[in-house]
Amino acid sequence: MYPTLGTDPERRAWIDATVKELAAFGERHRTELDIANRANKFPRELYGELGRLGYLGPLVPAEWGGLGGGVAEYAVISEEVGRHGLVSGQIAAQGQRWLLDWGTDEQKQRWLRGIATGEIVFSECISEKNAGSSFKAMKSTAVRDGGDWLLSGSKTHINLGADCDVTLFYALAEEGLTCFLVDMTRPGIRTHVTRAIGLRLIRTADVELDQVRVPDAARLGPVGGGLQTFLSTFNVSRLGNASELIGLGRRSLALALDYASTREVGDSVVTDFQGIQWTVADAWTALQAASLARDDAAVAHARGEDIALRTTTAKKLAIAAADQASEAAYSLVGGHGLYFDTPYTDILNDIKVLKVAGGSTEIMRNFIARRVLKDPGHEGLA
Numbered sequence: 544m545y546p547t548l549g550t551d552p553e554r555r556a557w558i559d560a561t562v563k564e565l566a567a568f569g570e571r572h573r574t575e576l577d578i579a580n581r582a583n584k585f586p587r588e589l590y591g592e593l594g595r596l597g598y599l600g601p602l603v604p605a606e607w608g609g610l611g612g613g614v615a616e617y618a619v620i621s622e623e624v625g626r627h628g629l630v631s632g633q634i635a636a637q638g639q640r641w642l643l644d645w646g647t648d649e650q651k652q653r654w655l656r657g658i659a660t661g662e663i664v665f666s667e668c669i670s671e672k673n674a675g676s677s678f679k680a681m682k683s684t685a686v687r688d689g690g691d692w693l694l695s696g697s698k699t700h701i702n703l704g705a706d707c708d709v710t711l712f713y714a715l716a717e718e719g720l721t722c723f724l725v726d727m728t729r730p731g732i733r734t735h736v737t738r739a740i741g742l743r744l745i746r747t748a749d750v751e752l753d754q755v756r757v758p759d760a761a762r763l764g765p766v767g768g769g770l771q772t773f774l775s776t777f778n779v780s781r782l783g784n785a786s787e788l789i790g791l792g793r794r795s796l797a798l799a800l801d802y803a804s805t806r807e808v809g810d811s812v813v814t815d816f817q818g819i820q821w822t823v824a825d826a827w828t829a830l831q832a833a834s835l836a837r838d839d840a841a842v843a844h845a846r847g848e849d850i851a852l853r854t855t856t857a858k859k860l861a862i863a864a865a866d867q868a869s870e871a872a873y874s875l876v877g878g879h880g881l882y883f884d885t886p887y888t889d890i891l892n893d894i895k896v897l898k899v900a901g902g903s904t905e906i907m908r909n910f911i912a913r914r915v916l917k918d919p920g921h922e923g924l925a
């Protein structure tokens with residue numbers, strides 16, 4: 544659903560082609576994707592194929608191997624990935640933003656092209672057992688040793704942590720939070736795959752670094768500038784998360800509608816019941832509202848405006864819409880949806896994860912409240 548983005552005639556043709564190609568990809572690989580998801584396996588081959596088709600580097604200029612698109616293209620690809628249950632490129636997109644915003648030419652040469660084409664798998668090591676929503680309790684350390692750094696710490700919940708070639712590791716240096724691009728072949732790194740309930744195509748892992756030596760050239764951004772590097776990336780990637788949530792909601796509702804519109808109950812089919820029709824109307828409306836907010840943020844980004852409030856609003860609305868669509872799908876399919884290994888359950892679990900990863904609903908609400916309270920005009924209310 545691209546209520547605003549789809550009205551641009553030039554972009555419309557690209558959207559139509561992308562929608563078609565990603566739908567065909569999903570159809571061609573449905574069985575492999577479902578098997579990998581339920582077995583908690585990262586399908587690197589399929590990920591590579593998405594990269595070769597150009598869908599892993601939407602924000603990267605063509606000279607660096609990417610699509611050369613903007614936030615609008617990133618949003619469309621993310622939504623279609625959710626819509627067809629494909630391997631999420633969110634982590635790769637975040638890596639690209641980090642490198643584009645903060646990377647040196649040498650770092651870009653080494654990592655950016657491969658991440659954009661899917662040949663190099665990226666992960667981000669930020670969260671720890673006692674440091675999730677807040678960085679205050681972060682324990683990982685970065686200690687200078689001659690011209691090098693020694694990195695140590697235990698990270699948890701890391702998507703692709705056990706499958707990646709490079710990770711972005713956040714740690715505390717004397718000057719404050721600092722991040723480093725760590726080649727996963729360096730000695731002193733251990734990973735352990737974990738089993739999250741959702742987004743298992745990009746499975747999670749615990750990642751432990753024990754005195755891992757990296758050169759200063761591996762540092763991304765300024766020493767002590769970790770918060771800046773984090774915020775510059777997450778303001779945009781929040782929109783990818785929102786789009787994937789919208790896509791997941793669409794997938795659940797569309798599959799359920801296909802089923803329910805031929806499911807006979809007594810003398811009717813399920814979609815004849817007015818109570819059911821209202822549920823469908825409410826879920827569609829929520830998805831449309833979230834899509835409008837997401838499109839608005841993408842258009843504002845292209846105009847060069849600050850989009851932090853817009854992307855946060857879009858993610859909050861997308862979480863609610865995906866939840867509502869998934870709930871409506873269960874009303875439409877009844878008991879047949881209430882099993883493991885149905886798309887409805889896979890989607891429900893993916894939504895639960897996206898509600899927390901990349902900034903939880905509560906953190907979105909905190910941010911919006913802060914902005915509304917701080918602004919003398921209360922962000923348009925006054």
Ligand SMILES: Cc1cc2nc3c(=O)[nH]c(=O)nc-3n(C[C@H](O)[C@H](O)[C@H](O)COP(=O)(O)OP(=O)(O)OC[C@H]3O[C@@H](n4cnc5c(N)ncnc54)[C@H](O)[C@@H]3O)c2cc1C
Pocket residue numbers: 667668669670672673674675676677699700701702703739740741742747896899900901902903904905906909
């Ligand atoms: C499947 C999965 C994949 C993930 N992938 C990655 C990854 O690749 N890399 C990475 O670094 N991290 C990753 N994360 C971690 C994710 O970013 C954190 O889980 C998230 O930031 C929340 O931290 P927490 O789970 O420690 O919750 P906590 O910070 O302990 O919070 C607990 C609850 O309190 C709420 N809360 C916290 N602060 C406030 C507040 N001020 N006001 C109101 N409510 C509040 C939270 O929303 C949450 O519901 C992933 C998590 C999951 C589950």
